[in-house]
Amino acid sequence: MDDRSLSDQPISTGLQEPSDLQLTDKQWNILDAALAVFTEKGFSAATTSEIARQAGVSEGTIFRHFKTKKDILLAMLVPLIRNTMGPKSVNSLTQMIVKNENLPLREVLLMIALERQEFLTDNQALLRLILTEAQYHPELREVIIGEVAYKSQEQLIRLIEQRQQKGEIRQDLPAWVLVRSFFGMVVVYMLSRVMLTKREAGKDNREEILKIIDLFLNGAAMEK
Amino acid sequence: MDDRSLSDQPISTGLQEPSDLQLTDKQWNILDAALAVFTEKGFSAATTSEIARQAGVSEGTIFRHFKTKKDILLAMLVPLIRNTMGPKSVNSLTQMIVKNENLPLREVLLMIALERQEFLTDNQALLRLILTEAQYHPELREVIIGEVAYKSQEQLIRLIEQRQQKGEIRQDLPAWVLVRSFFGMVVVYMLSRVMLTKREAGKDNREEILKIIDLFLNGAAMEK
DNA sequence: CTAAAAAGTGAGTGATTACTTACATTGTGA
DNA sequence: TCACAATGTAAGTAATCACTCACTTTTTAG
Structure with a gap:
């Protein structure tokens, strides 16, 4: 139903x-x-x-x-975040990073972005609820930051530092700047895709994501 | 009070x-x-x-x-967005873009990012309300997209195309990819700054924003 | 100044809320 | 089989909700 x-x-x-x-x-x-x-x-x-x-x-x-209505919300969301969303996010990142150490960064970033997109479209309503209610329930906010945001960022930082050591990417920018910037580019692209356009999810946007990765790696400025 | x-x-x-x-x-x-x-x-x-x-x-x-409670919300938010937030956002963008046509792109982007940051920190609570309630009130959603998102994007696209014609930035990527990517980098940086850290707003983060702009312009990859 | 209209009020209104309670049903261990 | 605890339920409960109404006060127009 x-x-x-x-x-x-x-x-x-x-x-x-x-x-x-x-x-x-x-x-x-x-x-x-x-x-x-x-x-x-x-x-x-x-x-x-x-x-x-x-x-x-x-x-x-x-x-x-459940003692109160709020208890229902937390009993539902906290285990969902702590036991499923969190580990699912973090583990898939970890796997992609360690399993593909020798793949070009471009390919790894594409995998991450596509996986992120799938996760986002599959769990749209749930994610919206979590982010909305995080405003009013600090317990939720802490779980999200501690179990998902921080740990995911940690994995991506590992990837970046791994590639910095291999001389693949610049070492004059702190890893967190690179991580958050890439994350921002991808997420805002996906959100604006969902909100501003009528295009169906997952349809031939691989090319567009590749363009964003290209931009992330090579920059917007004209090559000299 | x-x-x-x-x-x-x-x-x-x-x-x-x-x-x-x-x-x-x-x-x-x-x-x-x-x-x-x-x-x-x-x-x-x-x-x-x-x-x-x-x-x-x-x-x-x-x-x-006001006929209903919902009427109160809309009577408050719709004019606020349509008459103030929208024009304020769009006009300041337009001015910065046309007034500084000969300034290096790096400088213009910095101005835009700093102005955006000020706007965001000054109107945090209001913006949170608007985005939250946009979920449940389509009228609101349409006003935001039509009066703020779309028009702001238009201005930034103008800036990008202006610089593409001057040969300052790459012409092989569509302007909207550049615009949304830059926007995503900056906004996610600011949000994570507010949510994940305890740092005070507006405190010595000019250097950090410059790093993001550097990344946007020159990319993450090692120079060849 | 006056009369009508507009604006303001506080005591309602019925509906609905999260939550309780008294009791019925089911499961369980000996 | 039986006692007893755990689980389930429908009918509450007081509180609160968005909203109305009968009435008073203020503003306005001629």
């Missing part, structure tokens, strides 16, 4: 990770429904009665398992 | 622009209070009674002037 349900989302298996094994089927149903309702309406506009309806349980059952 | 009040915000004069002259003092008070409450709690969690309290009027007065 609801195609944004947790079970259809690429990220869904997150709630079944080790540290969440104590979750029963019913609790999982509730969090599944909560994801759908929260992503559609936002935390404040979502109601516990609608979550109950979509989960197929009574409202009392919800409050048997 | 509330240091986020409209009258203290750099953008505040927006509501007094020509097309809003029909606003009375009381209406202005209400929108001023609405800005404070909406930015603090978000649209859904904000209550009309608190807006009334902060505006120093009764709740009935609010609904005498």
